[in-house]
Amino acid sequence: MSRAIAAALLLCLLAPAQEVAPTGITCCDEQKIRQAMAEEALQRVAARRMGSSGMASDYLSDQAFEKIRRRLPAGNREQLMEFLRQALQQPAPDEETREFQERVGLFVLGMTLEIGHTFQDEYDQALASAEKAGILLAELEKSPEIGDEALARALFHADVSEKELRRLRSVERRWREADADLPSFAAFNLLKGNVTGHAPDPDQQTTFGLALRYREPFPFLDEFLENYRHVAAGFRETVRLINALLSASGS
Numbered sequence: 625m626s627r628a629i630a631a632a633l634l635l636c637l638l639a640p641a642q643e644v645a646p647t648g649i650t651c652c653d654e655q656k657i658r659q660a661m662a663e664e665a666l667q668r669v670a671a672r673r674m675g676s677s678g679m680a681s682d683y684l685s686d687q688a689f690e691k692i693r694r695r696l697p698a699g700n701r702e703q704l705m706e707f708l709r710q711a712l713q714q715p716a717p718d719e720e721t722r723e724f725q726e727r728v729g730l731f732v733l734g735m736t737l738e739i740g741h742t743f744q745d746e747y748d749q750a751l752a753s754a755e756k757a758g759i760l761l762a763e764l765e766k767s768p769e770i771g772d773e774a775l776a777r778a779l780f781h782a783d784v785s786e787k788e789l790r791r792l793r794s795v796e797r798r799w800r801e802a803d804a805d806l807p808s809f810a811a812f813n814l815l816k817g818n819v820t821g822h823a824p825d826p827d828q829q830t831t832f833g834l835a836l837r838y839r840e841p842f843p844f845l846d847e848f849l850e851n852y853r854h855v856a857a858g859f860r861e862t863v864r865l866i867n868a869l870l871s872a873s874g875s
Contacts, residue, residue: 669692757784
């Protein structure tokens with residue numbers, strides 16, 4: 625069974641332990657994050673069984689391993705993963721298997737919140753920058769002539785400071801395009817700097833690394849980046865129009 629199909633089947637069976645109410649993630653498919661993190665949890669359990677040091681360790685996956693360890697079969701890693709997927713899908717589990725399922729479910733919930741909210745927070749910041757630029761443009765377009773008073777009024781209504789206006793005026797000149805072969809995290813941070821002016825957060829490297837690991841079966845990272853690029857493109861066009869108006873008025 626492929627990883628994608630297996631994790632899709634696990635999703636509904638994990639519902640009781642995950643408390644699967646939506647968590648407010650709109651920048652990408654939350655279900656894909658859950659599916660990827662179910663696979664990640666089982667990979668960590670398998671790594672404990674195989675004595676591998678290549679996978680990260682955490683309390684919940686360690687506890688999941690302890691609950692299922694006496695039942696783990698001998699065999700290669702893929703055989704072990706198939707057993708764990710079946711154990712996670714078992715509809716009427718015994719006590720130890722039920723506790724194994726619960727620990728995996730809690731891991732999935734926690735990691736979904738961590739990854740999803742990291743992406744959502746960044747997406748919301750980009751949306752906020754784009755929305756403020758849009759309000760500023762609309763306010764400027766109301767004035768037949770944009771003098772100091774009209775500009776000050778537009779800035780007030782858009783909640784844009786003079787410092788932020790100076791940044792908007794320099795956006796096109798400072799805009800940096802990402803090379804096609806640039807890693808996802810670096811490409812995102814270029815976009816982020818273009819739109820929000822914020823510096824990269826090194827702590828997000830792990831989050832992007834996890835998303836990248838499951839990019840092929842569960843492409844929520846690509847969805848996030850595509851949505852972010854769409855907001856960035858809209859922001860850039862709005863800023864171009866703002867600057868054209870201000871330049872034409874001599875402001």
